[in-house]
Every structure is written in structure tokens, then in C-alpha cells.
Amino acid sequence: MKKILALIIIVIMAIFAGWYAFVYYAAYSEGTRSGELIKFSNKGVVFKTWEGEISQGISGAQIFSFSVQDNEEDIIKKLEQFQGKYVKVKYKERFAKVSWLGDTKYFIIDVVEEESPHFRNK
Numbered sequence: 001m002k003k004i005l006a007l008i009i010i011v012i013m014a015i016f017a018g019w020y021a022f023v024y025y026a027a028y029s030e031g032t033r034s035g036e037l038i039k040f041s042n043k044g045v046v047f048k049t050w051e052g053e054i055s056q057g058i059s060g061a062q063i064f065s066f067s068v069q070d071n072e073e074d075i076i077k078k079l080e081q082f083q084g085k086y087v088k089v090k091y092k093e094r095f096a097k098v099s100w101l102g103d104t105k106y107f108i109i110d111v112v113e114e115e116s117p118h119f120r121n122k
Helices: 002-025 073-081
Strands: 027-043 049-055 063-068 086-094 106-113
Touching: 027 063, 027 073, 049 073, 063 073, 073 106
Parallel strands: 063 106
Antiparallel strands: 027 049, 027 086, 049 063, 086 106
């Protein structure tokens, strides 16, 4: 009976490890978005994650929420510096959301500051 219980526990752990590796390493999609960086913060009680939002419209009706992994220190510094400015972000979308990585499925892998299309000819 103990061998069966141990086997069941090992199988469950292997399934979880396989699911986690798939969610972490496999990208569902990659792309870019641009807009005004309206929020970027380090939040959470048990798991501290970096979360942000980009406004993609004039009225703020279209909000793109994203996360940044802790090991992306250069991206975190850039996003803190670009707060309130127009930015273009490159992201990777994962298949599922994992609470200790971030609140969203979208993870920023690069960010650059851009000129706002709303103020180009002024």
C-alpha cells in the first residue's frame, strides 16, 4: 500500500512539473504593444510581482495589463524611468497564469521609449 501511495505522489509531482515547464517555457504568442505607461508597481503579499498597465487609447478605455519577472532588472529599471511616457513593449504570452510569476499571462521581454503619436506635429 505504501508503494502505491508513493507512486501516486510521484506521478502527481511529475504531472505538475511537466505542466509548469510547459507554461513557463512555451510561448503562446509574442508581440508588441504601445501606449502610455500609466502604472508600474511591485505588489503582492505572499508573492511579490511586478505589474503594470499601458493605456492604448486617448480616453484610457483600452488598458493592456502586463507582468515583469524579477530577474529582468534592466526592464524593471527602464519601466520605472518611463512612467507616464509613451512606450513600446515587446511581450511573450504564456498559456496560463501562475500566481508566483505574475498576475497576467503577458510578460515583458523588452521596452523602448517612443514619441507619442498624439503630440507628433505640435
